[in-house]
Each structure stands twice: as C-alpha cells, then as structure tokens.
Amino acid sequence: MPKKHIRLTRLELEIMRYVWDLGEAAVREIHEAIPASKRPAYTTIQTILTRLEEKGAVRRSRKIGNAHLYQAVTTRQSTGARLIDELLDLFGGDSEPLVAHLIDSGKLTLEDVKHAEELLKKRRK
C-alpha cells in the first residue's frame, strides 16, 4: 500500500518538478535546469534529493558514470491532488473561488471548461 502521505516542503516540491519533468535526473541536470537567479548550490540540490529519497518521493534508478539518476516514486498527480485538497480546505471545500481565480488570471480557458463539462457528463453516467 502507498505511504500515508509524504509531506514535501516548498523547496522539495520545486526539485520534484524537475524530477517529474525530466523523468529521470542527475543532480547536475537539475542544478543546471534551475534558473541561475534562484539556483542553490549543487550540494543543496543533493541534500534535498537525499531527503526526498528518505521520504520516499524519489528513488535512485541507476548510475551513469559515477552519478546517480533519480526518479520520482510519487506521481505529480497524486502530490498535486493532495495540495489541491488542502487548498480547498482553505475555502471550506468550495471550489468556486478556486475556479474564479483561475479565470481571473486567465489560466482557465473556455476550452478547458468545455473539456471539464464533458468529463462531468461522462462521469455522471
């Protein structure tokens, strides 16, 4: 069975994004992928990856040369789902404010909505 919940910190989440995006990543790849302006030291990334490994969010998949490659264990979906649920709590479980903000900030398109509607109808059956 899957781990209860893995609580990731902001920085950990930030690093996870790269792991998810890259599929499989070495410390150096992640380090270089981070915009120079906010790039932490190489060893900082390493430390975080080690902690992520301890938390069970990533695992070492294989080695290339003497470098480890890390791979996500937790999916972006499930991690995101938890965060969304937490966010909803903030609004007492009502998703309306959330959707409203997405629209206000132009992140939710009409197309997205149509798609959502379809999903909903399909689901209803």
Added chain:
Amino acid sequence: MPKKHIRLTRLELEIMRYVWDLGEAAVREIHEAIPASKRPAYTTIQTILTRLEEKGAVRRSRKIGNAHLYQAVTTRQSTGARLIDELLDLFGGDSEPLVAHLIDSGKLTLEDVKHAEELLKKRRK
C-alpha cells in the same frame, strides 16, 4: 503598498481560516473552535497569532476585557490566489490537471462549470 508576499505555514494558515471565518477573533474563540482532537495548547494559538501579526497577516482590532481581538489583514482570496498560482506551477501552469482532480473528487459540479463558462464568456468581451 501591500507587502510583497506573506509566506504562511500550514499551521498559520489553519489559524487564519478561523480568523477569516470568525471575522474577528480572540485567542480563546479560535482555541475552542478547533476540534478537540487536533487542538494545540492555548498558548500555541497565541504564539501563532503573534507571528501572524508580525508577518502582517492579522492585526489587533480591539480589546474585549483584557483580551485582544484579531482581525485578518490579508484576505482569504489573495492568500488563496497565491497558493493556487504556486500549485499551478507544479503543473507547469496548466490548469487542466487541477480541474480534472476537482471533478474526480466530486468537488466540481456541473453547475460550477456552467457558472465558470458564463464568467468566461462575459470576460472575453
């Protein structure tokens, strides 16, 4: 001008929820409003409120007897908006996965979607 960003921790956010819900709240009110099973010590709430005050998220509005009443400075909306945006970053700015999860977990109704659609159409003009 408003503070750059106020970064609230999980517990702080939890407490803010009560402040928002109650409009104006004393430490004791919040303390009692929290379900006994997860209720921290009275002074813990107090500490958090003091920190929230330092961060500029709440302010002391007035006193009742010798107790301070706290009031939110930051709105639930703006705080939520920031969190949503952070969440979106996780998905590379694509709100689809977010909406999909809302639907999967039954939090987004067809009615919500219709409403969103209207908003969008209005906004497009």
Added chain:
DNA sequence: GCCGTCCTTCTACATTTGTAGTAGCCTCTC
C-alpha cells in the same frame, strides 16, 4: 597508470516552525 574532475557522503549550522510552560498583569465579582 596518473591526474584532474566531478560526484558522493558527511557534517554543520542558521532559520523557521510547531509546541508549550511560566510569571505576572488585568478585571470582574463579591
């Protein structure tokens, strides 16, 4: 086979966060 690189592993440490006790100051009630 040797050397420079690069990677890992360990260790360190300041801050932030969660959690709460203590002491003393008000206030309301007699």
Added chain:
DNA sequence: GAGAGGCTACTACAAATGTAGAAGGACGGC
C-alpha cells in the same frame, strides 16, 4: 479592595528546512 481566573508577554526548545562546505572516492582522457 481582595481574590480568582483569565489573558498577555516572555522564554524555551526540539524538529524541520534551507543552505552549503570539506573530504575523499571513482572515472575518463591521455
């Protein structure tokens, strides 16, 4: 106006988080 009870202000401290240096091992090129 004296006492009880509640409230605040201070202090404390462990754990989590962000951040990184140092030391040494291994790999690839020559």
